[in-house]
Each structure stands twice: as C-alpha cells, then as structure tokens.
Amino acid sequence: MRFLKVAEYYRKIEETSGRLEMISLLKNLFLELKDSPEDLEKVAYLTIGKLRPDYEGVELGIGEKLALKAISLSTGIKESRINSEYKKLGDVGILAEWAVKNRAITPFVMEELTISRVYRDLLRIAKASGQSSQDVKIRTFAGLLSDAEPIEARYIARIVMGKLRLGIQDMTVLDALAEAFLGSRSRRLLLEQKYNIYPDIGRIARVVAEEGDAGLGKIEVRLGVPIRPMLAQRLKSAKEILEKAGPRVIAEYKYDGERMQIHIHRDGMVEIFSRRLENITNPYPDVAEAFSRYFSGREAIFDSETVAVNPNTGEILPFQELMHRRRKYGIEKAMEEYPTTTYVFDVLYLDGRSLIDVPLEERRKMLEKILPRKHDLIKEVTYRIVEDEESLEQFFEEAVEYGTEGVMAKDPRSIYQAGIRGWSWIKLKRSYMSKMVEPVDLVVVGAFAGKGKRAGTYGALLMAVYDPKTDRYKTVCKMGSGFTDEELASLPERLKEYRIQFRDPSVESKLEADVWLEPAIVLEVIGDEITLSPVHTCAWGVVRRNSGLAIRFPRFTGRWRDDKGPEDATTEEEIISMYKAQLTKVVEES
Numbered sequence: 001m002r003f004l005k006v007a008e009y010y011r012k013i014e015e016t017s018g019r020l021e022m023i024s025l026l027k028n029l030f031l032e033l034k035d036s037p038e039d040l041e042k043v044a045y046l047t048i049g050k051l052r053p054d055y056e057g058v059e060l061g062i063g064e065k066l067a068l069k070a071i072s073l074s075t076g077i078k079e080s081r082i083n084s085e086y087k088k089l090g091d092v093g094i095l096a097e098w099a100v101k102n103r104a105i106t107p108f109v110m111e112e113l114t115i116s117r118v119y120r121d122l123l124r125i126a127k128a129s130g131q132s133s134q135d136v137k138i139r140t141f142a143g144l145l146s147d148a149e150p151i152e153a154r155y156i157a158r159i160v161m162g163k164l165r166l167g168i169q170d171m172t173v174l175d176a177l178a179e180a181f182l183g184s185r186s187r188r189l190l191l192e193q194k195y196n197i198y199p200d201i202g203r204i205a206r207v208v209a210e211e212g213d214a215g216l217g218k219i220e221v222r223l224g225v226p227i228r229p230m231l232a233q234r235l236k237s238a239k240e241i242l243e244k245a246g247p248r249v250i251a252e253y254k255y256d257g258e259r260m261q262i263h264i265h266r267d268g269m270v271e272i273f274s275r276r277l278e279n280i281t282n283p284y285p286d287v288a289e290a291f292s293r294y295f296s297g298r299e300a301i302f303d304s305e306t307v308a309v310n311p312n313t314g315e316i317l318p319f320q321e322l323m324h325r326r327r328k329y330g331i332e333k334a335m336e337e338y339p340t341t342t343y344v345f346d347v348l349y350l351d352g353r354s355l356i357d358v359p360l361e362e363r364r365k366m367l368e369k370i371l372p373r374k375h376d377l378i379k380e381v382t383y384r385i386v387e388d389e390e391s392l393e394q395f396f397e398e399a400v401e402y403g404t405e406g407v408m409a410k411d412p413r414s415i416y417q418a419g420i421r422g423w424s425w426i427k428l429k430r431s432y433m434s435k436m437v438e439p440v441d442l443v444v445v446g447a448f449a450g451k452g453k454r455a456g457t458y459g460a461l462l463m464a465v466y467d468p469k470t471d472r473y474k475t476v477c478k479m480g481s482g483f484t485d486e487e488l489a490s491l492p493e494r495l496k497e498y499r500i501q502f503r504d505p506s507v508e509s510k511l512e513a514d515v516w517l518e519p520a521i522v523l524e525v526i527g528d529e530i531t532l533s534p535v536h537t538c539a540w541g542v543v544r545r546n547s548g549l550a551i552r553f554p555r556f557t558g559r560w561r562d563d564k565g566p567e568d569a570t571t572e573e574e575i576i577s578m579y580k581a582q583l584t585k586v587v588e589e590s
C-alpha cells in the first residue's frame, strides 16, 4: 500500500486533540491495512516513532545537520536557504514538506512510495554504521524525499529525526487495535496482557489482525523477549501492608541498584534487560559470564536487582556507584573498579516452561533449588516470611541497617503480573522526614526562562505525572530548586534535543511554558507535601471541582532517572493516593 495513505491519516490525527477521535482514526487506518498484515506490522511501529521493539535497540534519529543536508540534496534548494527556512519554521517536518513542494529540481522518474519501501529505507538509515554510514544515511533519506509527496515528506522527516510526536504511545495503539480487530476498546486489556509478556507492538498488531482472539492465545513468554517488569505499590506502615497483602507476606530487602531481567539460553548465551527493556548486556559482561557459567545447559529467565559492592569488604554501595558501569567504553576497567552482586528475587521461566502463573511461594522454592549457595556475583535476595507487624518492622530496620532502601513485601499467593503495579507487591521505604514521605519521578515537559542570576538558563522546569488511562502527561509543579550551579547552567544544552515549537499533544497544561519539551526526561523530585492547586492539571476535578493537585516546594534530588522512560514516571493515580494518605496522617496526628 502507498505510504501516502498513512501520511494522510497522520495529518488527520495531528489535527485532532480528542483522544477518542485519535483512536478512531487509527482504527480506520489499521482496518485499511487488514489485508496486508506486513504493512500493518510496520505501521504499528512507525506510529509510535519506532522501527522495531525497544529491546532490539534499533534507534532512529539522525542529526539535524545531516537531515538538512539531505533535504537540500534531494530538492536542489541551497543549504543556506534550507537553514534559514528551518530557523523560521522550527520543525523539520514542515520544512521538508515546504522544500518538496518548492523543489528546484524535478527527478526524472518518480516512484510512488510504498509503506514497505519507506520502512526498508528507514531501517537502512537506522542500521547504517561504520565509516560510510553518514553517506548512506544522507543518500537514503534524500532518495525517499525525491519520491515523496509533500505530506509524506513531513512525516518521513520527522520519523527519521526521531520526532514524530503524534501524541500516540503504545497504549493508544492497543486501544485502536482492540477496536479494529476485537470489536471493542474495552478489550484492550486482553491485548495489554499479551503486550506485557511480549512487548512487540508490530507482532501483536499482526497476530490480532490475522487471527483475532485465536492468535493471541499463541503469544507466550519467550526466551530473548523481555517481559515487562512487575511493579510495586507503596504504603507507609507495616500495619497497612499486612492488611493489604497479608495475612502472611514474603518480605525482601529492597536493594538500590539496577533492575535486571536475565535471560539464559541453553547454548550459554545470556541477555540482560533493564527496567525499560533495553538490552544492557554489554556494560555487564561479568554478570552475563557468571550466569552463563553457573547455569550452563539450562534455560531460565530471572528477575533481579544488581548493586555495586565494595571490592574489599563486599558491602553494598549506593546506586550512584553502580551508574559508573553504564558506559560504552572502558568497560574492563569499570568492571574492576565497581564489581557487582546480583540479588535474584524471582524466576519467570525455567527449562521451556513459563512460570508467571505459578504462585510466588512455589516460584521461590524453585529458585532456591537452583541458585548457588555461595557465589560472589549471584545471590538470592534476603527475605523473611512474616505474619505480624512487629516482625515486619524489625525486618525493615535490619534491611535499612544493611544499607538497602527498605523492604518489598509480596503476597506469597500472587502470580507474576507483568507490567502491573498492583497490591501483590508493596514497597516500604525509609522516611524522608517530610510529609511527602518519598520522592516521585516526574517528566520534564517545559521550561521557564531564568531571570537575574539565572538569566540565560532556565529558572524552573515544568514537571508532569503520567496518566496511563488516557496516555497523557499532566503538570504537577514548577521546579527550580535542588540543582547545582553547573547543572543549572547546562540545562538548556542538556534538554536541547527535546525542544519543540508547541506543547506536545500528550501534555495537559494550563501554564504557558517559555520552552516546550517533548516528554522524555524523568527526574526524581522530593517535595514538602501535596496540595490542591488551581493551575496544575494533575487530578483535575478529582479531589475538588476546578482544582488539581500540586507538589509544594519541589526539589530535584540530583537523580536523573535515565533508567525510566516518561511512561514509567509516577502516575496521577499515585499522587492522588499520596494526597489521601497525607490527609489521613494529618488527622491521625491531630
């Protein structure tokens, strides 16, 4: 099918702001592609600005300079003109559309662009490496533009630069797929369950279009495909935890390192996936080697947390130390300086069998049977089965004493709920001495220009929570504290690549930022308390009419949550429950 059809749908999607309308447009696009499942698969990736599932690490995003060069090359418009138009238009998509419309040279033959050609060429651009890669990228992109209609050029250019920004993320695609092929949006849950154990939007799209419900039954846990991690709710006391997940819970130390899902293949190959499902095997060859050796000849998927340890004492070190390991070069040296221990707390797959539906208690028994008794790099999580408040509190104190963040309390009867933040896992963390007991992870969506001492940089950032139900980011505070001077000065440069001309369609804000930013970067923030707010859109109208919720006196903790994507940020729902918990606390104290 022609790519023009897709581009036209994208234009319509871009012009609507209503989410339901967006879903309906996307559904129609998918239905048009029903008879060519290969195209549907490709469009599913493209719509969220990707080419392959995240875990394969195929990254688009060619630099601005290269993109402008290619636009000039394909249209015959001088580079200087392209540059000055770009300054005026501010958007590479609109620029490409303008340039194609005003081509100075007309190609001899123009070939209509098909979805498969566009996809194939984009993949070629993404995968080009080595000496001639720049050349390949420019030529391939220019080649696409030579054959493109103006509206096609708009979207191809944006996709190539990794800036499609239709305001559509995975969950909206699943909504549209459910409407198109399962009869109703209410059936997204079914798709979501499959997506949680097999997070490949293209494959899900294809299977559901080709085989409907029957096909979905075939999507199973597979070695090499990361499962979306199960997440925890939070509570503030042992009492509440036992009420929720009790009467008996498995309490585990909550280590402060990096989450790792470790896949061991029978031939000894090991793949390590991060919380965001990126393949992070490269920076951790020692971890991979240890698991490969110890589990030789077996197949397994483990869920675990890896921490940095003091090479002399074996003591666990804070999270920041481990981050020295996340590098591309000098891995050998970093491995020596920052050795690690991996604390395994779950087994999700073993020798051909998925275990996600097996109760935790049984999974734990299996885990215990296969983990080494004494090993420097691989250890079992420290845990205790507790039934009363006092033992849980005591275990918590021990955990903190040992240098961990607190405890994770888990319901022994629970199955592994991939991608779900439910009440089967509850975290209890060290208190931070303010009413807001723990920090939150917020997405940067805009910035305000600094004044006085801060002139030339940003004075504050506009921060948002994520709402997975509507796939929207909602503002919750303006944050200007907690940055070091250097950090502050480097903010504009550091956030440059996310600058956009207008508010991102997925951001809900009543405030007008000076600079809008694509929701991409997550920062850890601590505040004093959560208050009602007339300007922030988080929980708008939920607690009180014409009011939202805001974080009072927000400060940056210094932690860039590079391990989190915007969709992993604290949710609106969590802020609402923190607000409610705070009210109860005030009542209890008075």
Ligand code: ATP
Pocket: 231, 232, 252, 253, 254, 255, 256, 257, 258, 259, 275, 305, 345, 381, 408, 427, 441, 568
């Ligand atoms: P979340 O992952 O819940 O969104 P987060 O990344 O901010 O939030 P926390 O809320 O502090 O982290 O806690 C959850 C994380 O704790 C897990 O993702 C995992 O990396 C880590 N963790 C450490 N020890 C354990 C354990 N025993 N069981 C499960 N997770 C653990």
